[in-house]
Amino acid sequence: MATIRKRGNSYQIRVSCGYDTSGNQVVQTMTWKPADGMNKKQIEKELQKQAILFEDKCMKGQVTANIKFQDFAEQWFEEYAKVNLRPTSYARMKQLTKRVYPAIGHKRLDKITARDIQKFVTDMLVNGKNMNTGKPLSRKTAVHHLSFISDVFSYAIRMGMLTDNPCRRVVVPKSEQEEKQIYTLDEVKTLYEHLKDEPMKYQVYLLLAIYSGFRRSEMLGLEWKDIDFENSLIHVRRTSQYTKEKGIYTDTTKTRKSKRVSKFPPSIMNLLKQFRTEQAKEAKQLGTKWEGHDRLFTKWNGAPMNPQTPFEWLQGYCERIGIPFRNIHSLRHLHASLLIFEGVDVVAVSADMGHSVVGTTLNLYSHMFQEARARNCDAISNALSFTNEVKVKEEKHSEDSTEGTYEDEDEQEEEQFGQVFGA
Template sequence: MTTTPRDTPASRRTRANGDGDGTVYQRKDGRWEAAGYVLAPGDTRKRVRVYGSSRTEALAKLTEKIAASNRGVPIVTAQGSLAVYLTYWLENVAVHHLHETTHTRYTAVVAQYLIPGLGRKKLAKLTAKDVRTWLNALRTVCQCCARGTDTRRSPQAQASRRPRCCAIGKCCRKRLSPLTLAYIHSVLKSALEHAVREEEIPRNVARNVRTGTPRPRRFNPLTSDEARQFLTAAQQHRHAALFELALRTGLRKGELLGLRWEDLDLNTGTATIRHTLQRTNGSGLTTLPTKTISSERRIALPASCVASLRAHRARQAKERQQADTNGIGSGYVFARPDGRPIEPATLTRHFNALLRHAHLRPIRFHDLRHSTATLLLEQGVELVVIKELLGHAHIGVTATVYAHVRLRLQRQAIDLLNHTLSVMPEPTAEPDDGDDPPLCAAPVR
């Protein structure tokens, strides 16, 4: 007769001192199981079970769930829908581990794609086939028609922009890019991975679905001639020091705007990158930690940047005196005349205007960072040095992003080797005076 956990001896199915409101016992397979009641969605109580290799481990997991329940955090179980779990994950888990900007993007992905496509599925019954079918639909369906973007536009927007899709019954065939699909897939994998860690599901089915490696996003770095033209045009701009620092060091836009004078040592010519300035939905324009731990770094400043920063600081002090701002926001290196930080969107407008003034092709501000790395690679600078300058987490990131540059350098090296091997030196004929003995093979022992 098959035994169940209730058939186990009482000595193995007891509640010892310190077990609280839970029951801890050892299963027939040797693992320990702990069960107790916690708060569930809808202000209800639900019995949950956790497992561990020892009594202490199982009890610790149950205690953690009960403690979270006592704080008012509902415990989502695998029997609930994926939509309920994703909402719980965003509000109680991801919010504590992600930057605010990243959490905002995750929330948008969940609301626009995951919940409409898979939200009704039970978390415990979600399969890899469900995920694959949903991703294939995202890949082939026009997103404008699927979400009714064209028909939901306000009358003012429709007046300024002619309807071109579902509003007139003609599909515009707007498809998601492979990079966007990969990002949506990664958000789902992150959510399900946490469900596995909490032992709500046995495995992460999203990891069993292969979407392929998308091609890196193409960018348009400046050539060496265009870079010199850009720097010449920027000399008369109020933010000349910012544009020069961006092109010569490859700092991100947020890192430039978040830079403070206390982060600079102009005597030694170094800068310490600690913060980034971002606009978020919840906090507005705020200073955040760097993108990754590796992004927090110390870099060397070119001599030309040190000179331009000194001139910029002197001009900034005169602006503060004229504006009489009483030191508002005076810590920022690049700020508005009143000392307040610069909006990232405002900097983008200044940058685009400078490109038009310099008669250069339109590029993104982030392409200045790519221009720095590309020009350094073409000058033969080692990849590890560029990785440290840009603040990449791994050298593989640098190698992947700039693979096309390395390929071009390889082509140049191969062509140089081919030229060397093709031009063979002509042998010099020396007159034989007959004095040297004839060549013969020496025996080898």
């Protein structure tokens, strides 16, 4: 039963919603203020109506006046995220709370407005919020933060605690799309030239990454049984992931279509055979200390390699040979760009990259496809080059037909002058 108390020019409506697990009474409240010009009878009638509506919402669990965003977000992590998200996604979401909680964590869930969230998002993009450099964050990072907040509100709606998600009205300002950092062909040539001085496992990693376009997690998840030496095929069946809580662990591929098979040239397959022989010798030397995980890329004792290791090696390798370090993921972008500029269609590129939908490929590499399409003009011109020969012949024929009509250019100009002025 709702109770009503007058507080100045407004009224407080209170509804008891039972007791929590600690035995404390849970009370929901709302404030209602009469419109100007309402008489006493109108106020009483409308107040009773508001009290009944509010009590009905409380009974249906649609009022969350006493829970703050941070408290409910932690419930979301425990009840939903931990069960439904991949461990790596869960860990990334947890990282986002470092900025979200100080901004809106103290606010009641039902009191957070679209304006509150908009100010938070805009502030990340305009003011320095990078915890390492102090620079403004990227648009992609802002989108990730907004998505996390929206997921929490969506969960509250599904649980019948709210009826609206304010994130729907928040806009992330558009920014210029940053061109992906890709190694140039000259830089790739330099990478190749010095690679023979590096350990065999890193030689294999770099060349296989360029030839395959596999994600880092897919590369580290490769096992020897995934390689079909007879048919020169490599199957992607799993990924190797890392979180602080779980350490290195095996997971499924990112999407269903990420499970795929790719064919490789003899040079890569021969290198893999050499690598397998070398790894077998190392395992024999270590004896019982070697951990038999069947992975291609391992630590010194055969245990799965840490995902950070290839990153650190490539960074150091680039410094040693004097070329810019463009991130480990740039090897995947390099693979895609080579396919696109060789004229491979978007559907085939998407399948090769393991994207779940073709739209992902178009969004990631739209500028590359545009550049490739721009070359179509030259391709058509080259294909129809015989038309240029016809045109040259026609022009030559035209020149021959006028030969001898005028002794020189001065005579031609004089003729034209006379025609204009009626001479």
